[in-house]
Amino acid sequence: MEQTNCKPSIVTYSTIIDSLCKDKLIDDAFKLFKEMVFEKGILPNVISYTSLICGLCKLGRWDEASKMLKEMEDENISPNVQTFNVLVDAFCKEGKVEEAEAVINIMIETGSAQNIVPDIVTYSSLIDGYCLRGEMIKAREIFDSITLRGLVPDVVTYSSLLNGYCKNLNVEKVVQLFREISGKGLKPDVVTCNTMLQGLFQVGCCVAAHKLFNEMHAQGRIPDRCTY
Template sequence: MCALRVHVSHYTIGIAIKCFCHLYRTNDAFALLVFCFRRSIVPDVFIFSALLDGLILEDRILEAEIFFKKLIKRQKLCEPNVVMYSTMIKGLCKIGNNVIAIQLLRLMDERSCRPNSLQRQNDDAFKLFKQMVFQKRISPDVITYSSLIDGLCGLARWEEASKMLQEMLDVGISPNVQTFTILVDAFCKEGKVQEAEQVIGIMIKNGIVSNIVTYNTLIDGYCLRGEMSKAKTIFDSMVFRGLVPNVVS
C-alpha cells in the first residue's frame, strides 16, 4: 500500500496489528505501532487493546503490565477501556497475581469504567474474590465488598447482595455510607422503596449517618411511585436530621 502511495489509516494498521498478535508475532505488531507514530497516524484504543492481548497470549504478562501502566499514566495517548482492563486482569490471574488484579478492579470503579457485559464481568469478579479469600488468604475490605454488592444489585440478584452484606458484618467489616447507598439506589430503581427504607434503618442502627445522596435516592424512589406524601415525609426526616436539601432534593 505504501509503495503504491495508497493512504494507510489507523483502521488498516489496527487490522494488521490484530492479525500479527493472533499469529503470536507481537514484536512485529509493535513494529507497526512505531510505523504509526512515524507516519503521524494516531493509534486508537482498538490498536492498544490488540497489542495488550498479544502480550497476554504469549504469556508476556510482566511486559503487558508495564505496557498497561504506561497507558494509564499517559491518558492523552489512550484511556484503557473495559476490554483492556479485563484482558490485563485475566493475565494477572493467570500467573496468580491477584493483589494487582484486585487493584485494577478498584481502579476500574474509580474511573467509572463500566463493563459492557455485566454478567460475565461479575462472574469473573466473584471467581477472583474466591481466589483472593480462600487460596491467597488476602483479606477483602469494604471497597471489595461494596463493588461486588454493586454488581449483584445491577443484575437484580437481591438475595445474593443481602448475603454479601451479611457476610461483611459476619467477618467484622463495617459497611460504609457508600455501601448502603448502593443498596438504597438499587432498591429504589426497582420500586422496592420499603426495602430501601429498611436499609436506612440498618444504617442508623449501626451508627452510620446517611448523607444527602442516600436521602435523595429514597425521595426519588417514592416520587417515581407517585407516593408524594411518603417522599415529603422522608424529606422532612432528612431536614430534621440536620441535612441541608440541595437542588436534587
C-alpha cells in the same frame, strides 16, 4: 520542572497518569507512561499500573487491561487490594458479576500470603453489581455475609442496596433499610437521600418523600439540584 533542575519522580508521573485516566484520556496516559519508562528510565510501580488498568476498564478495553495485569506479573509487581477492587468494580458496572466473583476468589485463594484480602470496598462493588441486575436476594445474601467476614457495611454499601430496592419499587425494604442505617449510627449522605426520594416518588409515596426531605434539613444535610 526539568528546567529548574527538579526531576519528576515515579510519584509525579503516577499522579499525572492517574489524573489522565480519570479524565478518560487513556492514550495520553500511555504516552506519558512510555516516556517515563523508556525515556526517563523510571520503573513503574503498582500505582501507575493500577491507574492504567482502571482507565482501560472504564472504557471497556478489557483485553488491554488483561495485558497490563499480565505485564505487572512479568515485571514482578504484585497487584494490591486496590488493583483487584478496580477490576471487581469495573466488571460489576458492566454486569459481569460472575467475572467479578472470580476475581474475588483469586484474592481469597492467593492473596492471603501477601495480605491481599477482599475488603468492604470489594464487597460493596459486588453488592452494587447484583443490585444493578435486579438480583436483590443475592445482593442481600452478600450483604448479610459481610459481618461474618469481620467487615462493617458503610454508607456506600447501604446506598447500593437502597438504590436496588428503589429500582425494584420495594418501599418496605427501602424504609426498613433506612431505619437500619440510622440505627447503626451512620449518616446517609445527600446522594443516598436522593436515591430514597426518587424511589418513594416512583411508587407514589409523596408524603413519605416530603417527610424525608424535611428530615434532611433537620439533620443538616443540604439538598442539592438533584434533590429538588
